[in-house]
Amino acid sequence: MSEIGVYRLNTGSCNGCDIEVFSVLATRFGLGELKAKIVEKPEQANVLVVVGVVTVKMLDSLKEVYAKLKEPKVVAVVGACALSGGIFQKSYNVLEPTDKFVPVNSYIPGCPPSPQVIADGLAKALKVKYREWPAPEGFRGLPELDAEKCTGCSACEMVCPAFAIELVDEGNKRTVKYMYDKCINCASCEEVCPEDAVHPARKRHPSGLDRGSMGTSAEEELAKCPLCGTFQVPAKQIRSFSDRIIEKVEKYNKFREDIERAAAVCSGCRKKIANIDSGKSILFKLMMSS
Amino acid sequence: MTEIIKIGPYHPLNLEPEIYEVTVRDDKIVDVEIEQGYTHRGIERLMESKSLNQDLLLAERVCGLCSQAHSTAYCLTIEKIFGAEIPPRANYIRSLVFELDRLHSHYMWFVLLFHTLHEDGHLIRILDARERLMDLLEPICGNRVHFSINTLGGVRRDVSAGMLNKVKSLMNNLTKLSDYTMKALKDAAPKLSGIGMLSKDKARAYGVVGPVLRASGIKSDIRKDDPYDAYQEVDFDVPTEDGCDVFSRALVRARENFETIKLIRQLIDRMPKGEIRVDLGKPPVGADSGRVEAPRGELIYYAKLNGTNYPERVKLRPPTYVNDRAVVEMLVGEKLANLPPILESLDRCISCTNRVTVVDERTGRSRRISLDELRRLK
Numbered sequence: 001m002s003e004i005g006v007y008r009l010n011t012g013s014c015n016g017c018d019i020e021v022f023s024v025l026a027t028r029f030g031l032g033e034l035k036a037k038i039v040e041k042p043e044q045a046n047v048l049v050v051v052g053v054v055t056v057k058m059l060d061s062l063k064e065v066y067a068k069l070k071e072p073k074v075v076a077v078v079g080a081c082a083l084s085g086g087i088f089q090k091s092y093n094v095l096e097p098t099d100k101f102v103p104v105n106s107y108i109p110g111c112p113p114s115p116q117v118i119a120d121g122l123a124k125a126l127k128v129k130y131r132e133w134p135a136p137e138g139f140r141g142l143p144e145l146d147a148e149k150c151t152g153c154s155a156c157e158m159v160c161p162a163f164a165i166e167l168v169d170e171g172n173k174r175t176v177k178y179m180y181d182k183c184i185n186c187a188s189c190e191e192v193c194p195e196d197a198v199h200p201a202r203k204r205h206p207s208g209l210d211r212g213s214m215g216t217s218a219e220e221e222l223a224k225c226p227l228c229g230t231f232q233v234p235a236k237q238i239r240s241f242s243d244r245i246i247e248k249v250e251k252y253n254k255f256r257e258d259i260e261r262a263a264a265v266c267s268g269c270r271k272k273i274a275n276i277d278s279g280k281s282i283l284f285k286l287m288m289s290s
Numbered sequence: 291m292t293e294i295i296k297i298g299p300y301h302p303l304n305l306e307p308e309i310y311e312v313t314v315r316d317d318k319i320v321d322v323e324i325e326q327g328y329t330h331r332g333i334e335r336l337m338e339s340k341s342l343n344q345d346l347l348l349a350e351r352v353c354g355l356c357s358q359a360h361s362t363a364y365c366l367t368i369e370k371i372f373g374a375e376i377p378p379r380a381n382y383i384r385s386l387v388f389e390l391d392r393l394h395s396h397y398m399w400f401v402l403l404f405h406t407l408h409e410d411g412h413l414i415r416i417l418d419a420r421e422r423l424m425d426l427l428e429p430i431c432g433n434r435v436h437f438s439i440n441t442l443g444g445v446r447r448d449v450s451a452g453m454l455n456k457v458k459s460l461m462n463n464l465t466k467l468s469d470y471t472m473k474a475l476k477d478a479a480p481k482l483s484g485i486g487m488l489s490k491d492k493a494r495a496y497g498v499v500g501p502v503l504r505a506s507g508i509k510s511d512i513r514k515d516d517p518y519d520a521y522q523e524v525d526f527d528v529p530t531e532d533g534c535d536v537f538s539r540a541l542v543r544a545r546e547n548f549e550t551i552k553l554i555r556q557l558i559d560r561m562p563k564g565e566i567r568v569d570l571g572k573p574p575v576g577a578d579s580g581r582v583e584a585p586r587g588e589l590i591y592y593a594k595l596n597g598t599n600y601p602e603r604v605k606l607r608p609p610t611y612v613n614d615r616a617v618v619e620m621l622v623g624e625k626l627a628n629l630p631p632i633l634e635s636l637d638r639c640i641s642c643t644n645r646v647t648v649v650d651e652r653t654g655r656s657r658r659i660s661l662d663e664l665r666r667l668k
Contacts, residue, residue, distance in 0.1 A: 010329075012328065012329040012330075012331060013329070013354070014351050014352060014353055014354045015353055015354035015355055016351070016353075016354025016355075016357070016435040016436055017354070018354065019354055019355060019398055019435065020434065020435060022398075022401070022417075023417065023420075023421070023424070025413075025414065025417055026414070026417045026418050026420075026421050027414060027418050028418065028421060052329070053331060055328060055329060055330055055331060056330075057327055057328045057330070058328050058329075086351075087336075087347060087348050087351055088331045088332075088333075088336065088351075090336075090339075091331055091332035091333075091335065091336050092332050092335065093330050093331060093332045094331055094332065111351070111433075111436055112354065112434075112435050112436065114428075114434055135428075136425070136428050136429040137429055138428075138429040138430070138431075138432055138447070139428060139429065139432060140431075140432025140433050140438070159341075159343070159344070161340055161344035161347045161348060184347065184351070184436075185432075185433060185436070185438075186347045186436075186438050187432070187438070188343070188344075188347070191446070200432070
């Protein structure tokens with residue numbers, strides 16, 4: 001079998017993925033094992049590696065290079081930016097994601113993915129076996145969510161700079177979705193999680209063949225608002241912070257049920273509290289509902 | 291015969307994809323036009339829409355090779371506005387990672403230089419040795435390229451004593467690698483000497499920064515001129531060269547590698563113990579600027595806060611932006627074959643010449659030539 005040519009196209013990357021793709025050339029990663037080499041012209045290549053967000057000005061070049069590839073055409077996208085736009089999502093000059101413009105065979109997540117993962121992704125795109133690499137201690141991989149501990153409080157969603165965390169409320173269920181195609185490995189979610197439920201994995205996450213399936217999620221039950229009956233606040237979060245209140249002030253223990261019931265009131269009903277009288281009437285309703 | 295050669299916009303290893311339109315008459319370059327904006331991602335506008343902490347992660351992702359430079363410059367600027375003092379140990383850790391970043395950036399530059407010169411032996415050797423450094427950055431910071439170790443008010447992670455020892459012992463290996471790089475560079479001197487001249491006066495006029503400026507004989511280094519982090523507490527020299535050519539720029543970087551290793555050893559020996567992070571409190575109203583010496587030169591950040599968690603304005607001036615203008619001065623009058631190393635000497639990447647379009651002005655015909663063909667023009 002002849003060697004496969006790999007051509008890299010920077011469509012607006014920060015250079016981080018570029019140097020990591022270049023580092024794959026280092027002997028230890030065994031690009032030779034994959035029978036692949038990096039070529040200088042798109043006409044010599046089967047495999048196109050796209051790095052970086054697609055900027056408005058680079059879109060034509062991307063299409064041009066894709067058209068020049070030899071058959072069969074294989075496209076691997078490297079890094080959060082190329083997968084989904086990463087931290088640059090919603091910018092006026094960024095067109096995301098790359099797979100809207102060219103068909104993609106292999107998705108390599110990370111910001112940037114280490115050369116080990118890039119080599120693995122290339123191997124997958126070429127349907128060749130490749131070895132597994134361990135990750136060192138302290139490695140900041142993609143976040144793993146502990147569904148047991150997660151309360152669905154949305155703290156991580158608020159700090160995530162890359163919109164990689166999404167809360168979807170459906171009926172009385174809340175799904176906390178972590179999307180690895182958007183994650184930029186910053187571990188902000190770990191820093192902010194009050195329940196210690198998110199940790200970056202100490203492993204090199206493998207590349208995927210499908211963007212949508214890359215991720216992890218947890219399901220939370222939502223408590224019913226005692227006034228209007230809508231579902232808004234996760235039951236586990238109510239329990240968790242009631243615990244914390246009682247831990248601080250022990251004598252509130254006997255009001256536990258009241259605290260939990262008041263906490264389940266949805267934001268819509270809270271907004272209706274215009275003055276002390278309406279507050280009192282809501283409290284009265286709450287007491288009646290118990 | 292006059293030809294216009296269009297280089298770009300796609301070129302796999304370039305920092306900023308852009309087009310160089312080079313007009314050539316009788317194999318001499320007579321004019322250069324630069325067209326930028328191919329990696330414009332709207333970062334300054336994005337920064338206004340993200341919170342201060344998120345902006346730090348965004349600042350880091352402006353550039354993959356100067357990751358730590360951007361995040362340090364951003365932190366310095368914002369901390370100045372907050373009026374915060376950050377703990378000494380955090381300063382040392384920032385500087386340590388900064389210098390490791392500079393080392394891996396410079397080694398990468400040499401890899402790219404030898405790639406341009408088609409000396410694959412040197413390329414693989416340096417790339418392999420550089421992996422040892424990356425292997426240490428990974429456990430220290432958690433990532434090989436975007437370190438995310440800085441945070442507003444300090445650093446996010448402490449570095450253990452065992453890890454510091456590992457870094458220190460790695461420095462012996464890297465000294466050998468730097469010796470090797472120096473030797474390989476001196477062997478390549480005939481190809482690099484006397485091309486891409488940028489005289490001292492011109493360097494000052496164009497306002498170039500970093501190694502390009504120092505190779506034109508002007509001593510300028512923000513770490514010395516306006517010390518930040520822990521740089522006022524360590525001793526190091528700022529190498530300068532008077533050659534003003536491509537070789538001098540390479541030599542400055544090769545000599546900087548030794549200085550950086552010296553710096554890292556001192557930073558580890560003098561690293562104080564204590565806190566690594568302070569709480570900054572509520573965002574104030576105010577504006578300030580900060581600057582650092584990135585591997586490519588002076589990097590300036592400006593920020594204006596309005597008392598909310600979202601900045602009103604963030605402006606940055608990266609080093610390559612000013613250096614890029616000087617390329618016109620360097621290229622005009624040169625042979626076309628010398629174009630790759632001259633562009634490379636700015637510490638921007640030259641695989642752009644993978645795709646060169648030659649337009650014959652008289653016939654209007656255009657043809658594309660590869661890097662190899664360009665090399666054969668010599």
